[in-house]
Amino acid sequence: MSAVLEVRDLHITYASSSGLVPAVRGVDLEIAPGETLGLAGESGCGKSTLAMALLRLVPPSTQITGSIKLAGQDILTMKPGQLRAARWAQASVVFQGAQHVLNPVRRIGRQIDEAIEAHGSASVSRAGELLDLVGLGARRGDDYPHELSGGQKQRSLIAMALACDPLLLIADEPTTALDVMVQAQILQLLDNIKRERGLSMLFITHDLSVLSHTADRVAVMYAGRIIEVGAGDALLRNSLHPYSKALTASFPIIGDPSSRHQPRGLAGDPPDPNNLPSGCPFHPRCTVAIDECQSVDVQLRHAADDEERSVACVLVGKS
Ligand SMILES: Nc1ncnc2c1ncn2[C@@H]1O[C@H](COP(=O)(O)OP(=O)(O)OP(=O)(O)O)[C@@H](O)[C@H]1O
Ligand code: SF4
Ligand SMILES: [Mg+2]
Structure with a gap:
């Protein structure tokens, strides 16, 4: 292959x-x-x-x-247009301490859907499904970033990175800022x-x-x-x-x-x-x-x- x-x-x-x-x-x-x-x-x-x-x-x-x-x-x-399409849809990145990427005044679920809309064509919300996938639970989509712990924010970023079904996930020290239990x-x-x-x-x-x-x-x-x-x-x-x-x-x-x-x-x-x-x-x-x-x-x-x-x-x- x-x-x-x-x-x-x-x-x-x-x-x-x-x-x-x-x-x-x-x-x-x-x-x-x-x-x-x-x-x-x-x-x-x-x-x-x-x-x-x-x-x-x-x-x-x-x-x-x-x-x-x-x-x-x-x-x-x-x-540039092809490159924008390749980012997220073919490969996406989760990096260390990337929690500041989250917009503090927008609900998590909305931010995930916006990422999909910006890079794909989905008209139906997938945030709940993705938040379930990363073990946060769909209802956390209504939370704002400050309502989540470091590990929960990192999970929502992983959900976002998976939003467009990439072929490759690039994870750059994704757990370094977290405590040992959450890292595991x-x-x-x-x-x-x-x-x-x-x-x-x-x-x-x-x-x-x-x-x-x-x-x-x-x-x-x-x-x-x-x-x-x-x-x-x-x-x-x-x-x-x-x-x-x-x-x-x-x-x-x-x-x-x-x-x-x-x-x-x-x-x-x-x-x-x-x-x-x-x-x-x-x-x-x-x-x-x-x-x-x-x-x-x-x-x-x-x-x-x-x-x-x-x-x-x-x-x-x-x-
Ligand atoms: N924007 C930049 N301009 C100039 N030099 C840079 C820039 N970014 C990184 N470097 C230098 O490039 C080299 C490689 O850095 P890089 O961040 O890729 O290392 P790393 O292996 O990821 O390190 P770490 O484990 O600390 O994250 C270093 O010498 C760094 O100082
Ligand atoms: S022996 Fe050491 S210095 Fe020599 S080539 Fe191998 S790693 Fe490099
Ligand atoms: Mg590095």
């Missing part, structure tokens, strides 16, 4: 007052129908930039090259919806333990590139890239008694996109780096003993 999302050689460069910021530097990825791809990495590695660019929701001065095909259509060459409920909700509707999902998080429940495949980003990608469980339990290893060691895998319970921090910080180290950008923090890491142009390549795994490290594949 053809991919819902297919990204090839994507480069995204912001134009800021201090110069060009190469935030995403050559990303390839695809998401199959009904598949969830988890995208992980530390703060600043380019996750949100990649997510927003998928619907061209980046500042107009941003340079984007490569291709982004959503249901076979290239987002980067779409005219929202994750369960997203998983149920994905299964019931056959939705594809790009699930972005800096918390790898969240992905052990939600992701079919996981991609790890560092300094604007994907440095490891593979089947979710296999990657989380046995990551091969030294950065992914450090990242997975930092988070206990929920429900796995053999996993670490003492999160172990990763030393140092990710590089500034304006001042990237030569060679492998992870080399200043890598505990197993060899001399050639300072100059080698590391590319993703298949790992020897796992067909689904690709890794960008000179040591992977060497004995």
Whole structure:
């Protein structure tokens, strides 16, 4: 079956007052129908930039090259009208702390219907059905945003994102601002919806333990590139890239008694996109780096003993 999302050689460069910021530097990825791809990495590695660019929701001065095909259509060459139609109807976004997106003086149900009217042609209210779907209950459609808790607001935003039956839901840290119990409920909700509707999902998080429940495949980003990608469980339990290893060691895998319970921090910080180290950008923090890491142009390549795994490290594949 053809991919819902297919990204090839994507480069995204912001134009800021201090110069060009190469935030995403050559990303390839695809998401199959009904598949969830988890995208992980530390703060600043380019996750949100990649997510927003998928619907061209980046500042107009941003340079984007490569291709982004959503249901076979290239987002980067779409005219504004086509792009407006693709947003919500083909892909929609739920992001962290997005509650301020809700209009404080309009009832929740009305806001959901307005989203449908603005992007589709529905003449019958679907707000009640969607609020039921996200477990809020149709009658909460009469509430104003201030009458809802953080978790309930996030549920209504998920309802809104599903209003036009998108093929792909992009969830950028959708639970980070919520407490642990509510986080778990929202994750369960997203998983149920994905299964019931056959939705594809790009699930972005800096918390790898969240992905052990939600992701079919996981991609790890560092300094604007994907440095490891593979089947979710296999990657989380046995990551091969030294950065992914450090990242997975930092988070206990929920429900796995053999996993670490003492999160172990990763030393140092990710590089500034304006001042990237030569060679492998992870080399200043890598505990197993060899001399050639300072100059080698590391590319993703298949790992020897796992067909689904690709890794960008000179040591992977060497004995
Ligand atoms: N509008 C912008 N103009 C210039 N630089 C930007 C802009 N937005 C983000 N950046 C820079 O691009 C890089 C990637 O940022 P991005 O927000 O994509 O990271 P992230 O992986 O989502 O991080 P986080 O986990 O903190 O959300 C960072 O260095 C950031 O400072
Ligand atoms: S290429 Fe070298 S520096 Fe980069 S992750 Fe592999 S061993 Fe470490
Ligand atoms: Mg982000």
